[in-house]
Amino acid sequence: FYGSHPWHWYFTQGLPVILGTHLPFFIHGCVLAPKRYRVFLLTVIWTLLVYSTLSHKEFRFIYPVLPLCMVFCGYSLKHLKAWKKPAASFLLLSNLIPALYTGLIHQRGTLDVMSHIQQLCNNSEHSQAFVFIVMPCHSTPFYSHVHCPLKMRFLQCPPDLTGNESYIDEADAFYSNPLGWLNKEFYNDTLLPSHLILFNVLEQEISSFLALRGYEKTATVFHTHLPQGRVGSHIYIYRRKTDTNY
Incomplete structure:
Protein backbone atom coordinates (compact mmCIF):
# COMPACT_ATOMS: atom_id res chain seq x y z
CA PHE A 1 0.00 0.00 0.00
CA TYR A 2 2.69 2.49 0.98
CA GLY A 3 5.55 1.76 -1.41
CA SER A 4 8.32 -0.80 -1.64
CA HIS A 5 12.11 -0.86 -1.69
CA PRO A 6 14.73 -3.34 -2.94
CA TRP A 7 15.80 -6.11 -0.56
CA HIS A 8 19.19 -4.49 0.15
CA TRP A 9 17.76 -1.08 1.12
CA TYR A 10 18.43 -1.43 4.87
CA PHE A 11 22.09 -2.28 4.21
CA THR A 12 22.78 0.29 1.48
CA GLN A 13 20.61 3.18 2.70
CA GLY A 14 18.63 2.49 5.87
CA LEU A 15 21.41 1.73 8.36
CA PRO A 16 23.96 4.20 6.88
CA VAL A 17 21.40 7.01 7.10
CA ILE A 18 20.31 6.42 10.70
CA LEU A 19 23.95 6.04 11.78
CA GLY A 20 24.91 9.24 9.98
CA THR A 21 28.35 10.48 11.01
CA HIS A 22 28.68 7.51 13.37
CA LEU A 23 29.01 5.17 10.37
CA PRO A 24 32.85 5.21 10.05
CA PHE A 25 33.18 4.68 13.82
CA PHE A 26 30.71 1.79 13.66
CA ILE A 27 32.72 0.10 10.89
CA HIS A 28 35.98 0.76 12.73
CA GLY A 29 34.52 -0.66 15.94
CA CYS A 30 33.27 -3.79 14.16
CA VAL A 31 36.82 -4.45 12.94
CA LEU A 32 38.44 -3.89 16.35
CA ALA A 33 35.85 -5.37 18.70
CA PRO A 34 36.70 -8.72 20.33
CA LYS A 35 34.69 -11.88 19.68
CA ARG A 36 32.53 -11.44 22.79
CA TYR A 37 30.87 -8.46 21.07
CA ARG A 38 30.10 -10.49 17.96
CA VAL A 39 26.66 -11.42 19.29
CA PHE A 40 25.67 -7.74 19.09
CA LEU A 41 26.80 -7.49 15.48
CA LEU A 42 25.00 -10.72 14.59
CA THR A 43 21.83 -9.34 16.19
CA VAL A 44 22.07 -6.20 14.06
CA ILE A 45 22.63 -8.20 10.87
CA TRP A 46 19.86 -10.67 11.72
CA THR A 47 17.39 -7.82 12.36
CA LEU A 48 18.25 -6.16 9.06
CA LEU A 49 17.90 -9.45 7.20
CA VAL A 50 14.48 -10.17 8.71
CA TYR A 51 13.14 -6.70 7.91
CA SER A 52 14.64 -6.95 4.42
CA THR A 53 12.14 -9.68 3.61
CA LEU A 54 9.35 -7.07 3.83
CA SER A 55 8.79 -5.05 0.68
CA HIS A 56 7.80 -1.91 2.60
CA LYS A 57 10.75 -0.45 4.47
CA GLU A 58 11.18 2.58 6.72
CA PHE A 59 14.04 4.03 8.75
CA ARG A 60 12.02 3.85 11.97
CA PHE A 61 11.69 0.08 11.71
CA ILE A 62 15.39 -0.39 12.48
CA TYR A 63 15.82 2.24 15.20
CA PRO A 64 15.96 -0.52 17.87
CA VAL A 65 19.38 -1.66 16.56
CA LEU A 66 20.96 1.75 17.18
CA PRO A 67 21.95 1.05 20.83
CA LEU A 68 23.79 -2.09 19.68
CA CYS A 69 25.55 -0.11 16.95
CA MET A 70 26.64 2.47 19.54
CA VAL A 71 28.53 -0.28 21.38
CA PHE A 72 30.88 -0.56 18.41
CA CYS A 73 31.09 3.21 17.98
CA GLY A 74 32.15 3.49 21.61
CA TYR A 75 34.74 0.77 21.19
CA SER A 76 36.13 2.66 18.20
CA LEU A 77 36.40 5.93 20.14
CA LYS A 78 38.09 4.13 23.02
CA HIS A 79 40.93 3.02 20.74
CA LEU A 80 41.46 6.29 18.87
CA LYS A 81 43.77 7.57 21.64
CA ALA A 82 45.15 10.94 20.46
CA TRP A 83 42.19 11.43 18.10
CA LYS A 84 39.58 10.66 20.74
CA LYS A 85 38.69 14.27 21.65
CA PRO A 86 38.61 15.58 18.05
CA ALA A 87 36.45 12.61 17.04
CA ALA A 88 34.05 13.15 19.96
CA SER A 89 33.82 16.87 19.12
CA PHE A 90 33.12 16.01 15.49
CA LEU A 91 30.32 13.64 16.48
CA LEU A 92 28.81 16.20 18.86
CA LEU A 93 28.76 19.05 16.34
CA SER A 94 27.75 16.91 13.36
CA ASN A 95 24.70 15.69 15.28
CA LEU A 96 23.80 18.71 17.41
CA ILE A 97 23.67 21.25 14.57
CA PRO A 98 21.44 19.14 12.27
CA ALA A 99 19.28 18.18 15.26
CA LEU A 100 18.67 21.82 16.16
CA TYR A 101 17.97 22.78 12.55
CA THR A 102 15.63 19.89 11.76
CA GLY A 103 13.94 20.08 15.16
CA LEU A 104 13.39 23.83 15.39
CA ILE A 105 13.39 25.19 11.82
CA HIS A 106 13.07 22.64 9.01
CA GLN A 107 9.47 21.81 7.99
CA ARG A 108 7.99 23.51 11.04
Whole structure:
Protein backbone atom coordinates (compact mmCIF):
# COMPACT_ATOMS: atom_id res chain seq x y z
CA PHE A 1 0.00 0.00 0.00
CA TYR A 2 2.69 2.49 0.98
CA GLY A 3 5.55 1.76 -1.41
CA SER A 4 8.32 -0.80 -1.64
CA HIS A 5 12.11 -0.86 -1.69
CA PRO A 6 14.73 -3.34 -2.94
CA TRP A 7 15.80 -6.11 -0.56
CA HIS A 8 19.19 -4.49 0.15
CA TRP A 9 17.76 -1.08 1.12
CA TYR A 10 18.43 -1.43 4.87
CA PHE A 11 22.09 -2.28 4.21
CA THR A 12 22.78 0.29 1.48
CA GLN A 13 20.61 3.18 2.70
CA GLY A 14 18.63 2.49 5.87
CA LEU A 15 21.41 1.73 8.36
CA PRO A 16 23.96 4.20 6.88
CA VAL A 17 21.40 7.01 7.10
CA ILE A 18 20.31 6.42 10.70
CA LEU A 19 23.95 6.04 11.78
CA GLY A 20 24.91 9.24 9.98
CA THR A 21 28.35 10.48 11.01
CA HIS A 22 28.68 7.51 13.37
CA LEU A 23 29.01 5.17 10.37
CA PRO A 24 32.85 5.21 10.05
CA PHE A 25 33.18 4.68 13.82
CA PHE A 26 30.71 1.79 13.66
CA ILE A 27 32.72 0.10 10.89
CA HIS A 28 35.98 0.76 12.73
CA GLY A 29 34.52 -0.66 15.94
CA CYS A 30 33.27 -3.79 14.16
CA VAL A 31 36.82 -4.45 12.94
CA LEU A 32 38.44 -3.89 16.35
CA ALA A 33 35.85 -5.37 18.70
CA PRO A 34 36.70 -8.72 20.33
CA LYS A 35 34.69 -11.88 19.68
CA ARG A 36 32.53 -11.44 22.79
CA TYR A 37 30.87 -8.46 21.07
CA ARG A 38 30.10 -10.49 17.96
CA VAL A 39 26.66 -11.42 19.29
CA PHE A 40 25.67 -7.74 19.09
CA LEU A 41 26.80 -7.49 15.48
CA LEU A 42 25.00 -10.72 14.59
CA THR A 43 21.83 -9.34 16.19
CA VAL A 44 22.07 -6.20 14.06
CA ILE A 45 22.63 -8.20 10.87
CA TRP A 46 19.86 -10.67 11.72
CA THR A 47 17.39 -7.82 12.36
CA LEU A 48 18.25 -6.16 9.06
CA LEU A 49 17.90 -9.45 7.20
CA VAL A 50 14.48 -10.17 8.71
CA TYR A 51 13.14 -6.70 7.91
CA SER A 52 14.64 -6.95 4.42
CA THR A 53 12.14 -9.68 3.61
CA LEU A 54 9.35 -7.07 3.83
CA SER A 55 8.79 -5.05 0.68
CA HIS A 56 7.80 -1.91 2.60
CA LYS A 57 10.75 -0.45 4.47
CA GLU A 58 11.18 2.58 6.72
CA PHE A 59 14.04 4.03 8.75
CA ARG A 60 12.02 3.85 11.97
CA PHE A 61 11.69 0.08 11.71
CA ILE A 62 15.39 -0.39 12.48
CA TYR A 63 15.82 2.24 15.20
CA PRO A 64 15.96 -0.52 17.87
CA VAL A 65 19.38 -1.66 16.56
CA LEU A 66 20.96 1.75 17.18
CA PRO A 67 21.95 1.05 20.83
CA LEU A 68 23.79 -2.09 19.68
CA CYS A 69 25.55 -0.11 16.95
CA MET A 70 26.64 2.47 19.54
CA VAL A 71 28.53 -0.28 21.38
CA PHE A 72 30.88 -0.56 18.41
CA CYS A 73 31.09 3.21 17.98
CA GLY A 74 32.15 3.49 21.61
CA TYR A 75 34.74 0.77 21.19
CA SER A 76 36.13 2.66 18.20
CA LEU A 77 36.40 5.93 20.14
CA LYS A 78 38.09 4.13 23.02
CA HIS A 79 40.93 3.02 20.74
CA LEU A 80 41.46 6.29 18.87
CA LYS A 81 43.77 7.57 21.64
CA ALA A 82 45.15 10.94 20.46
CA TRP A 83 42.19 11.43 18.10
CA LYS A 84 39.58 10.66 20.74
CA LYS A 85 38.69 14.27 21.65
CA PRO A 86 38.61 15.58 18.05
CA ALA A 87 36.45 12.61 17.04
CA ALA A 88 34.05 13.15 19.96
CA SER A 89 33.82 16.87 19.12
CA PHE A 90 33.12 16.01 15.49
CA LEU A 91 30.32 13.64 16.48
CA LEU A 92 28.81 16.20 18.86
CA LEU A 93 28.76 19.05 16.34
CA SER A 94 27.75 16.91 13.36
CA ASN A 95 24.70 15.69 15.28
CA LEU A 96 23.80 18.71 17.41
CA ILE A 97 23.67 21.25 14.57
CA PRO A 98 21.44 19.14 12.27
CA ALA A 99 19.28 18.18 15.26
CA LEU A 100 18.67 21.82 16.16
CA TYR A 101 17.97 22.78 12.55
CA THR A 102 15.63 19.89 11.76
CA GLY A 103 13.94 20.08 15.16
CA LEU A 104 13.39 23.83 15.39
CA ILE A 105 13.39 25.19 11.82
CA HIS A 106 13.07 22.64 9.01
CA GLN A 107 9.47 21.81 7.99
CA ARG A 108 7.99 23.51 11.04
CA GLY A 109 5.26 25.25 9.07
CA THR A 110 2.78 22.38 9.14
CA LEU A 111 2.79 22.60 12.94
CA ASP A 112 2.84 26.40 13.15
CA VAL A 113 -0.15 26.71 10.84
CA MET A 114 -2.27 24.72 13.30
CA SER A 115 -1.94 27.58 15.80
CA HIS A 116 -3.61 29.86 13.26
CA ILE A 117 -6.41 27.34 12.76
CA GLN A 118 -6.83 26.91 16.52
CA GLN A 119 -7.46 30.66 16.80
CA LEU A 120 -10.71 30.14 14.88
CA CYS A 121 -11.99 28.24 17.91
CA ASN A 122 -11.87 31.48 19.89
CA ASN A 123 -14.30 33.10 17.47
CA SER A 124 -17.99 32.87 18.32
CA GLU A 125 -18.70 32.13 14.65
CA HIS A 126 -16.38 29.10 14.48
CA SER A 127 -19.35 26.78 13.95
CA GLN A 128 -19.77 28.34 10.49
CA ALA A 129 -16.09 28.08 9.57
CA PHE A 130 -14.82 25.36 7.23
CA VAL A 131 -11.08 24.79 6.84
CA PHE A 132 -9.84 22.86 3.80
CA ILE A 133 -6.17 21.80 3.92
CA VAL A 134 -5.23 21.66 0.23
CA MET A 135 -1.88 19.94 0.71
CA PRO A 136 -0.41 16.45 0.26
CA CYS A 137 -2.43 14.16 2.52
CA HIS A 138 -1.40 13.97 6.19
CA SER A 139 0.84 17.04 5.84
CA THR A 140 -0.51 18.54 9.06
CA PRO A 141 -1.87 17.29 12.37
CA PHE A 142 -5.63 17.41 12.72
CA TYR A 143 -7.86 17.55 15.78
CA SER A 144 -4.94 16.75 18.08
CA HIS A 145 -4.02 20.43 17.62
CA VAL A 146 -7.49 21.94 17.17
CA HIS A 147 -9.59 21.69 20.31
CA CYS A 148 -13.08 22.57 19.16
CA PRO A 149 -15.65 21.05 16.77
CA LEU A 150 -14.31 23.04 13.83
CA LYS A 151 -15.21 21.63 10.43
CA MET A 152 -12.01 20.61 8.66
CA ARG A 153 -11.06 18.53 5.66
CA PHE A 154 -7.86 17.39 3.97
CA LEU A 155 -7.09 15.59 0.72
CA GLN A 156 -7.48 11.84 1.20
CA CYS A 157 -5.04 9.15 0.06
CA PRO A 158 -6.43 5.80 1.27
CA PRO A 159 -4.95 2.62 -0.22
CA ASP A 160 -6.95 0.77 -2.85
CA LEU A 161 -8.53 -2.34 -1.35
CA THR A 162 -10.46 -3.34 -4.46
CA GLY A 163 -7.61 -4.34 -6.76
CA ASN A 164 -8.51 -1.65 -9.27
CA GLU A 165 -5.37 -1.07 -11.36
CA SER A 166 -6.59 2.35 -12.49
CA TYR A 167 -7.29 3.53 -8.93
CA ILE A 168 -6.26 7.13 -8.18
CA ASP A 169 -6.64 8.55 -4.70
CA GLU A 170 -8.14 11.97 -4.04
CA ALA A 171 -4.80 13.71 -3.50
CA ASP A 172 -3.34 12.46 -6.78
CA ALA A 173 -6.56 13.30 -8.61
CA PHE A 174 -6.39 16.83 -7.22
CA TYR A 175 -2.74 17.40 -8.14
CA SER A 176 -3.29 16.11 -11.67
CA ASN A 177 -5.55 19.13 -12.30
CA PRO A 178 -5.89 21.37 -9.21
CA LEU A 179 -7.96 24.12 -10.81
CA GLY A 180 -10.36 21.73 -12.53
CA TRP A 181 -10.75 19.65 -9.37
CA LEU A 182 -11.62 22.68 -7.23
CA ASN A 183 -14.14 24.01 -9.73
CA LYS A 184 -15.80 20.60 -9.94
CA GLU A 185 -15.77 19.93 -6.19
CA PHE A 186 -17.07 23.37 -5.22
CA TYR A 187 -19.49 24.00 -8.06
CA ASN A 188 -21.79 25.89 -5.71
CA ASP A 189 -20.72 28.83 -3.55
CA THR A 190 -22.53 27.34 -0.56
CA LEU A 191 -20.04 24.47 -0.58
CA LEU A 192 -16.95 26.67 -0.47
CA PRO A 193 -14.60 26.46 2.53
CA SER A 194 -14.20 29.60 4.59
CA HIS A 195 -10.43 29.00 4.76
CA LEU A 196 -7.92 27.33 2.46
CA ILE A 197 -4.48 26.15 3.63
CA LEU A 198 -1.96 25.54 0.85
CA PHE A 199 1.73 25.50 0.00
CA ASN A 200 2.98 28.50 -1.96
CA VAL A 201 3.90 26.31 -4.96
CA LEU A 202 0.18 25.73 -5.58
CA GLU A 203 -0.88 29.37 -5.43
CA GLN A 204 -0.23 30.38 -9.03
CA GLU A 205 -1.96 27.31 -10.45
CA ILE A 206 -5.23 28.02 -8.62
CA SER A 207 -4.98 31.81 -8.57
CA SER A 208 -8.04 32.25 -10.81
CA PHE A 209 -10.15 30.13 -8.43
CA LEU A 210 -8.96 32.17 -5.45
CA ALA A 211 -9.74 35.46 -7.17
CA LEU A 212 -13.14 34.50 -8.58
CA ARG A 213 -14.34 32.96 -5.31
CA GLY A 214 -13.27 35.94 -3.23
CA TYR A 215 -10.36 34.54 -1.23
CA GLU A 216 -7.73 36.80 0.30
CA LYS A 217 -4.39 35.83 1.82
CA THR A 218 -4.39 36.45 5.56
CA ALA A 219 -1.18 34.78 6.74
CA THR A 220 2.11 33.36 5.51
CA VAL A 221 3.88 30.67 7.52
CA PHE A 222 7.48 29.60 6.92
CA HIS A 223 7.96 25.88 6.30
CA THR A 224 11.35 24.96 4.86
CA HIS A 225 14.46 26.25 3.11
CA LEU A 226 14.41 23.13 0.93
CA PRO A 227 11.10 22.99 -0.97
CA GLN A 228 10.55 19.96 -3.15
CA GLY A 229 7.76 18.91 -5.48
CA ARG A 230 4.34 19.55 -3.96
CA VAL A 231 5.90 20.87 -0.74
CA GLY A 232 6.69 24.58 -0.83
CA SER A 233 8.87 26.86 1.25
CA HIS A 234 5.87 28.63 2.81
CA ILE A 235 2.27 27.88 3.71
CA TYR A 236 -0.44 30.37 2.82
CA ILE A 237 -3.71 30.82 4.66
CA TYR A 238 -6.57 32.15 2.54
CA ARG A 239 -9.88 33.38 3.92
CA ARG A 240 -13.00 33.87 1.87
CA LYS A 241 -14.37 37.40 2.02
CA THR A 242 -18.00 37.35 3.13
CA ASP A 243 -20.34 39.58 5.06
CA THR A 244 -19.10 37.84 8.22
CA ASN A 245 -15.38 37.08 8.42
CA TYR A 246 -14.15 34.41 10.77
